[in-house]
Every structure is written in structure tokens, then in C-alpha cells.
Amino acid sequence: MFSRRDFLRNMSGAALAVSAARPLLSWATDAQIGIPGKEDLIVRSYRFFDLETPVEYFRTWLTPAEHFFVRNHMHEPSTIDPTQWKISLGGEVEKPCTLTLAELGRMETHSVVNTLECAGNGRAYHTPKVPGVQWGKGAVSTGRFSGARLRDVVERAGVKSSGKHVMFRGLDEVPGKVPPFIRSIPIEKAMDPDTLVATHLNGAPLPKHNGFPARALTPGWVGAASCKWLTEIKVLDKEFEGNFMSPGYRMPNQPVKPGEAVKPEDTHPVTVLNVKSLISSPLDGSTSRSPNVHIQGVAWAGESDVTRVEVSIDGGNSWQPAELGKERAHYAWRLFSYQWKAPKSGEYTILSRATDSQGRTQPPEPVWNPSGYLNNAIDVVKIHVQA
Amino acid sequence: MCKRSIAISLFVVACVLPLVWAQSSSGPELPAGPTQAKATTACTECHDARIILQQRLSKAAWTKEVDKMVKWGALVEPQDHDALIDYLSANFGVDKAEYIAERPRGSAAKKERK
Numbered sequence: 001m002f003s004r005r006d007f008l009r010n011m012s013g014a015a016l017a018v019s020a021a022r023p024l025l026s027w028a029t030d031a032q033i034g035i036p037g038k039e040d041l042i043v044r045s046y047r048f049f050d051l052e053t054p055v056e057y058f059r060t061w062l063t064p065a066e067h068f069f070v071r072n073h074m075h076e077p078s079t080i081d082p083t084q085w086k087i088s089l090g091g092e093v094e095k096p097c098t099l100t101l102a103e104l105g106r107m108e109t110h111s112v113v114n115t116l117e118c119a120g121n122g123r124a125y126h127t128p129k130v131p132g133v134q135w136g137k138g139a140v141s142t143g144r145f146s147g148a149r150l151r152d153v154v155e156r157a158g159v160k161s162s163g164k165h166v167m168f169r170g171l172d173e174v175p176g177k178v179p180p181f182i183r184s185i186p187i188e189k190a191m192d193p194d195t196l197v198a199t200h201l202n203g204a205p206l207p208k209h210n211g212f213p214a215r216a217l218t219p220g221w222v223g224a225a226s227c228k229w230l231t232e233i234k235v236l237d238k239e240f241e242g243n244f245m246s247p248g249y250r251m252p253n254q255p256v257k258p259g260e261a262v263k264p265e266d267t268h269p270v271t272v273l274n275v276k277s278l279i280s281s282p283l284d285g286s287t288s289r290s291p292n293v294h295i296q297g298v299a300w301a302g303e304s305d306v307t308r309v310e311v312s313i314d315g316g317n318s319w320q321p322a323e324l325g326k327e328r329a330h331y332a333w334r335l336f337s338y339q340w341k342a343p344k345s346g347e348y349t350i351l352s353r354a355t356d357s358q359g360r361t362q363p364p365e366p367v368w369n370p371s372g373y374l375n376n377a378i379d380v381v382k383i384h385v386q387a
Numbered sequence: 388m389c390k391r392s393i394a395i396s397l398f399v400v401a402c403v404l405p406l407v408w409a410q411s412s413s414g415p416e417l418p419a420g421p422t423q424a425k426a427t428t429a430c431t432e433c434h435d436a437r438i439i440l441q442q443r444l445s446k447a448a449w450t451k452e453v454d455k456m457v458k459w460g461a462l463v464e465p466q467d468h469d470a471l472i473d474y475l476s477a478n479f480g481v482d483k484a485e486y487i488a489e490r491p492r493g494s495a496a497k498k499e500r501k
Contacts, residue, residue: 034491043489046414047435054490128481131452134441136488175433176460 037207039066044133048072049209053138058280058298061327061335062113063141065201070209071118071139073181073244074172077229082213087153087197091167091234094158101213104197107148112194112219113329115142115300119222119249119270122366122375128259130372137278137379142298142332145217147198151191154233159187163235166190168216168227183249184240185218185225185271194219194331197230219331220303222270222373224249245269251369258368273302274376275362277309277336277354284381291342291387295322297379300333301356309336312351316364316378319353342385352379415440422467422474429461429471439479441486446476 035041035049040057044050051070057063082101090096118139120132133139154166167184174180189195196217199206206212211228218225224244239245250267277299282288299306310319325335342348355361366375415436417426430439444452449472457463463471 040490043437043491044441045435045437052488128445129443131442131444131448133438134486134488178433178459 035209037066038070038209041067041069042136042138044135048074049076050133050135051209052136053141055137055278055280056283057141058138058278059296059335061142061325061332062202063143065143065204065207065210068141068143068201068207068210069116069118069139071133071223072172072209072228074174074178076173076208077171078173080171080208080212080229085213085231087214087230088232089154089157089234090232091236092160092163093154093235094160097157099153099156101199104148104153104199104214107152109146110149110193110196111144111146112196112217113142113144113332114217114219115140115273115298115331115333116217116223116226117273117276117300119224119373120371122377123372125375125377126258126366126368126372128368130370132372139223140278140300142300143201144203145196145198145219146200146203147196147214147217149193150195150197150216150233151193153197154190154235157235159191159235162237163187165236165239167232167234167236167240168230169232169234170211170215170227171229171231179243181227181244182240182242183224183227183244184236185221186239187235189218189221189225189271192219197233221272222249225271239269248371249373250371251373255367256369262370270373273300274374275299275301275304275306275354275356275358275360276376277352277362277379279350279352279379279381282350282381282383285383287384287386288342289386291344291385293340293342293383293385294337295340295350295352296335296337297322297352298333299324299336299352299354301354301358301360303331304356304358304360305330306334306354307357308355309334310353310355311338311340312353313340313348315349316351322352342387345386346384348383348385350381350383418478420474420478422470425463425467426471426474429463429467430456432462433460437488439475441488442475442479443481443483443486444476444479445481446472449475449479 041051049070049072053067053069057067085101086098088098121135121139123132124134124136164187165184169182172181198217199214214230215228216226216230249270251270252262253266279297281296299309309322311322312319322336322338353362362376362378364378366377417423417436453472
């Protein structure tokens with residue numbers, strides 16, 4: 001897809017631009033101004049960048065890079081020099097080694113269209129509220145990620161039979177005594193042919209905010225499994241022990257009452273995404289001057305396939321099948337649409353509900369948990385029709 | 388490539404500098420009160436105030452958050468610990484109005500209205 005020359009040229013050019021803009025970016029982080037490379041996103045936080053994609057950008061299968069959401073736990077790397085960038089490979093391997101970006105660029109390239117969603121997407125809709133970034137609906141985007149297969153990368157070092165998990169460390173800059181953002185995934189997922197060390201998004205080098213120059217891409221899983229600014233890969237004989245594996249990013253083993261405390265031993269790591277849908281048109285609170293309302297949106301299901309999306313205009317008493325878009329890929333959302341004619345002017349509530357190949361469907365309300373993860377409640381949009 | 392990169396860099400400088408200079412705001416601040424200054428030191432040393440402004444938590448939940456942040460390096464003197472929790476609970480409690488996040492650019496939402 002890309003020549004090596006293109007790869008290195010793009011990387012070097014982007015790095016110089018980032019380097020030149022860095023002092024300005026450090027000023028800009030606290031000012032209410034635009035963020036270079038990103039456009040028209042909802043600002044949950046400037047420092048660290050937590051930028052949400054407005055749902056109206058979910059009307060295309062691929063989300064443009066400038067509208068692709070951003071979730072950072074820490075400061076972004078202050079210095080990125082792709083000519084010096086190395087990923088170290090170690091742990092339970094035969095031959096620990098390092099890999100430069102140029103070496104990565106010479107490896108076989110594989111592309112995966114993936115819907116990347118933050119585990120905390122929709123956290124703001126939990127009752128009672130839980131701490132954390134109060135994401136609305138848009139901590140999710142879909143992109144074509146390209147790069148080397150992770151299994152090809154780790155096999156350069158030779159994985160020992162004792163290797164059970166693969167740990168990722170990024171170059172995030174840690175403030176204070178905050179634990180570093182390090183997480184691991186099971187070896188089976190790491191060796192899956194669709195798990196990548198991605199360098200490109202939608203055919204261009206990754207934007208800095210999305211992990212330039214290299215990130216893990218663990219398709220179908222929560223975004224936290226896809227470490228950005230990847231600089232170390234370590235094969236472990238067990239799951240990594242650290243704050244962002246436990247107590248962070250864990251779900252109760254059993255449903256809990258809203259507000260109820262959960263013991264750490266009664267939890268498990270958040271991994272695969274749920275089945276979920278979002279309505280991207282009409283927008284919540286909008287007015288249609290025509291009785292003909294074109295309802296559209298997106299639906300995804302992590303590692304499963306979306307088999308059906310339904311729309312309701314009567315509060316969920318009856319459901320009509322929506323038409324699914326032709327564009328599809330294993331880990332990517334499907335577009336859906338439904339043409340509806342309002343019988344008269346008035347207030348209407350539109351719901352969307354997806355079902356997947358496992359038979360899973362969306363719950364009517366968010367399933368409360370202490371960290372507000374994996375909210376996949378039926379989507380609700382209220383509109384006014386003035387025909 | 389070098390000339391192109393310099394041109395990109397100059398373009399970024401040309402675009403960003405006027406915007407930075409035009410803005411005297413350094414982002415939203417924590418609300419006024421006797422603990423404002425200490426809360427600002429303790430919290431915004433590492434992250435911006437928006438992270439706090441958007442929370443709506445009980446006193447028990449704020450206590451847990453403050454204790455976690457102290458463990459992670461937030462500068463809170465022991466004698467200020469309870470006052471900080473009271474300040475956060477009073478200003479960002481469960482009964483407070485919804486926080487509206489900024490969306491600095493674009494008008495797609497307005498365009499939607501037909």
C-alpha cells in the first residue's frame with residue numbers, strides 16, 4: 001500500500017512539524033483554541049487531551065483523522081523523532097531485540113478497519129454518576145489502521161512457550177507519581193493476524209494525538225488495549241500487574257445495584273466491546289421542517305457481527321428493521337438507515353437497537369458499574385417535526 | 388523534504404501564534420472560595436480544571452478521588468485534606484447542574500436544523 005520511501009518521508013516530515021509546533025502546543029493546551037490536526041471535536045479536557053467526536057461525523061463508514069476521537073491518560077510525548085524511534089522486544093522471548101520504524105516499515109503491511117471505542121464512552125449517562133472523563137456518545141471512531149502484524153513483530157524475538165500475555169508501554173509522560181500507562185493482552189489476542197503495530201490511519205501516518213508514529217491496534221477491544229506511542233513490547237508469563245489492569249479497567253463479574261461497591265476480587269478486565277448503536281441523524285434536539293425524516297446511524301459489536309438494527313418511533317413498543325450499509329469489515333461498524341414519515345407535527349423520540357451474531361442486543365438503560373464502562377444502552381434521540 | 392517541513396512549521400507558527408496571542412484565557416478556573424487556591428495547586432498542576440468541573444460526585448466519591456490523587460502526587464497538606472473534599476463536594480456534588488463541554492469550532496449542529 002505504501003512504499004518505504006513514502007513511509008519514511010511522511011514520518012520525517014510529520015515529526016519535524018510536530019517538533020516545531022511543540023512549544024506552541026504547550027501554550028495552547030490551556031487556551032481555548034483549536035488543536036492542530038483536530039477539527040470540531042468536543043473538549044472534555046485539554047490537558048490531557050480528551051476529545052470527543054460529535055455524532056454527526058458518524059455518517060461515513062470511516063471517520064476522518066481530524067475528527068477521530070482522542071483519549072489520553074497522560075501528557076503526550078514531548079519529543080518524537082521517528083528516525084530515532086525504537087520499539088524494544090523483551091520478556092519471555094528467545095532473543096530480546098529492538099525494532100526501528102524503518103524496519104517496521106519494511107515488514108509486510110496489513111490493514112484492519114476497526115471501530116475503536118473508549119471503555120468509558122457514554123459514562124456521563126450512568127446514574128449515579130461515576131468519576132472519570134464524562135464522555136457523551138462520541139468516544140468512538142472507525143478507521144483503517146495499517147501496519148505490521150503484532151505476531152510478526154514479536155516473532156522476531158521468538159516467543160517462549162512460557163509467554164502468556166503481551167505488555168505494551170507507550171511514551172506517555174507521567175505527571176507526579178501517577179502510575180505509567182502500561183497494560184497487557186492475552187497471547188492469543190496478540191498473535192491474532194488482525195492485531196497490529198499500526199503506523200497509519202486512513203492511509204496517512206497516525207496523527208500525533210492518535211499515537212504517532214506507532215501504536216498497538218487490538219481490534220474489537222476497548223481502546224485502552226491499543227497503546228499509543230508504542231515503545232516497548234514485553235512478553236509476560238502472566239497478566240501485567242499495574243494500576244491500569246487492576247483496579248483500573250475492570251468490570252464486576254455479576255450485575256450490581258447502582259452505587260454499590262464491588263470488591264476487586266469480584267471483577268475482571270474489560271476486553272471486548274459490546275453490541276451498540278448510535279443515531280447520527282437527526283440530531284438530538286433538532287427540528288425537521290419536513291415530515292420525511294431520514295434516520296441514520298452506526299452499529300458495531302466488537303469481535304462479533306451486527307446482524308440487525310431496528311428503529312422505534314413509539315418509545316420501544318414496536319421496532320422496524322433499518323437497512324444496513326454495504327460497507328463492512330469484521331471489526332468495523334455498519335452504517336444503518338431508515339426512512340420515516342411523521343404522521344403530523346409534534347415531538348418524537350427515536351430509538352435504535354442493534355443485535356449481533358451472538359444474539360446479544362442492547363439494554364434499555366445503561367448497565368451501571370463503578371467505573372462507568374461499556375455503556376451500550378439503546379440510543380435515544382428526541383426531535384421536533386414541524387411540517 | 389527539509390524545505391517542505393520548514394514551510395509546514397512556519398505555516399503552523401503563522402496559524403497558531405495569532406490565535407494564542409488573541410486568547411488571554413488560560414481555560415476555565417476552579418470556582419471561587421477559600422479553598423480555590425489550594426485546590427488549584429493540588430489539582431491543576433497535573434490536569435486542567437475541566438476534569439473537575441465535569442464531575443458530579445457524592446462526598447464519599449470525592450474522598451476516594453482525593454485520596455487517590457494524593458497517592459499519585461497531588462500536593463495536599465494534611466490540614467487541608469478535609470477542606471478540599473468539602474470544597475469539591477459543595478461545588479461539584481450530585482445536585483449540581485449539568486456541565487456543558489466546549490466545542491471550539493464548527494457549526495454542524497446548527498446546520499442540521501432544517
